[in-house]
Amino acid sequence: MNKNIYLDHAATTPVDDRVFEKMKPYFSEIFGNPSSMYMTGQKARKALYEARIEIAKVFGCSPEEVIFTSGGTESDNLAILGVASALKHKGKHIITSNIEHPAVLETCKMLEKDGFEVTYIKVEANGIIDAQKVKDAIRPDTILVSIMYANNEIGTVQPIAKIGRACKKSCVYFHTDACQAAGTFDLNADRLHLDLITINGSKIYGPKGVGALYVRNGTSVRAIMGGGQQEKRLRPGTENVAGIIGLAEALRVAQAERESENLRLAKLRDLLINGILETIPKTRLNGDRENRLPNNVNISFLGIEGESILLRLDMMGIAVSSGSACSSGSLDPSHVILALGVPFEVAHGSIRFSLGHATTEEDINYVLEFLPKIVSDLRAISPINM
Numbered sequence: 001m002n003k004n005i006y007l008d009h010a011a012t013t014p015v016d017d018r019v020f021e022k023m024k025p026y027f028s029e030i031f032g033n034p035s036s037m038y039m040t041g042q043k044a045r046k047a048l049y050e051a052r053i054e055i056a057k058v059f060g061c062s063p064e065e066v067i068f069t070s071g072g073t074e075s076d077n078l079a080i081l082g083v084a085s086a087l088k089h090k091g092k093h094i095i096t097s098n099i100e101h102p103a104v105l106e107t108c109k110m111l112e113k114d115g116f117e118v119t120y121i122k123v124e125a126n127g128i129i130d131a132q133k134v135k136d137a138i139r140p141d142t143i144l145v146s147i148m149y150a151n152n153e154i155g156t157v158q159p160i161a162k163i164g165r166a167c168k169k170s171c172v173y174f175h176t177d178a179c180q181a182a183g184t185f186d187l188n189a190d191r192l193h194l195d196l197i198t199i200n201g202s203k204i205y206g207p208k209g210v211g212a213l214y215v216r217n218g219t220s221v222r223a224i225m226g227g228g229q230q231e232k233r234l235r236p237g238t239e240n241v242a243g244i245i246g247l248a249e250a251l252r253v254a255q256a257e258r259e260s261e262n263l264r265l266a267k268l269r270d271l272l273i274n275g276i277l278e279t280i281p282k283t284r285l286n287g288d289r290e291n292r293l294p295n296n297v298n299i300s301f302l303g304i305e306g307e308s309i310l311l312r313l314d315m316m317g318i319a320v321s322s323g324s325a326c327s328s329g330s331l332d333p334s335h336v337i338l339a340l341g342v343p344f345e346v347a348h349g350s351i352r353f354s355l356g357h358a359t360t361e362e363d364i365n366y367v368l369e370f371l372p373k374i375v376s377d378l379r380a381i382s383p384i385n386m
Helices: 017-023 039-059 072-087 102-113 131-137 160-169 241-279 306-315 344-348 361-381
Strands: 066-069 093-097 117-121 142-146 173-177 196-200 211-215 283-285 296-301 350-354
Touching: 017 241, 039 066, 039 241, 066 072, 072 102, 072 142, 072 173, 072 196, 072 211, 093 102, 102 117, 117 131, 131 160, 160 173, 196 241, 241 283, 241 296, 241 361, 296 306, 306 350, 306 361, 344 350
Parallel strands: 093 117, 093 142, 142 173, 173 196
Antiparallel strands: 066 211, 196 211, 283 296, 296 350
16 A cells, blocks of 8 residues: 555654754754753753743743653643642642543542542533533632643643633632644633643654643642752753754744644545545544634544554555544543543544644545445444444
8 A cells, every 4th residue: 555644643743844953963963961061061051941932932931931841741740740749738629621631630540549639520512621610610629720722532622711710710720731732722821821831742743752841930839750950840850952942843833834724724624524424424523513623533433443444544544543542552432532421332433533734635535535435344344333
């Protein structure tokens, strides 16, 4: 099969050529430790600070409010565990949603074992969180609300600014995992009323293994790792300079081009959604039709397993996902799809198509050419097809 159509950008993205060019000198030329006093180290330190400034522009914050990490999972852990550790004397109540990424959900479960109480707000049937429900759940002992900006599986976009206003009024810290939203939406912390923001490189055409956490000045956060004094003592360890340079450039490019790219991707997204729903019977779009990422299409194909569709598509040179990449080793259906209130078998038949910079109308038409027959053939032999 000569075709190579990659439609799993929500899992990870290829590194943009412009990003890679920016990174190259920091692998072998400007390789010094930023904490070193000699010239090679100071050059790395200067580049690190310039990258911090670039990212701070997107957050609308001061450079010292940007903390570099190894990725989205670490940033989420630092935000949640760090606030919990710092404020456990004040309260042990945290609010999140039932469709969060495992980096948030599993971290909250860890805290529950340590005596914290976590309220999991249930999303509506369209995958959107009712901001009023978050507001109503805030108590005197609530110390943190963590709601993701855009969902990694069904692409639904949450009313972050509205939730943020409620948190601000109640003097409760507000964190969002914005990994899926970083290349698509506004990340200004003041406009969104956010105290902590998680982003990473691999979702925005930057390198893997690098991320950042915005921490508003005055926010009580404790380090969750022991070590050196890097990153305001919140994240010890020698900084990944090349990765950080790549993250900053990727974020800069993504934000500069997001308006035109959003329009292009949304057109292709709608072409794919309409094509599937109109040509393949017994299909269901998961997540709100309008309030979703411009590159996300999540469809349940009733009567068959999502993994079987994935494998058939892969044979045709089309790469998609049957759920979150972080849970791909599990045979359990997506917790996000189940949270929409659909039956177990509907969740098991879900496929996520996530489009990217290289996706073309020709690619979408190729998918629509072969997908109906794939689904028809699988249903003909499926023991669960009704």
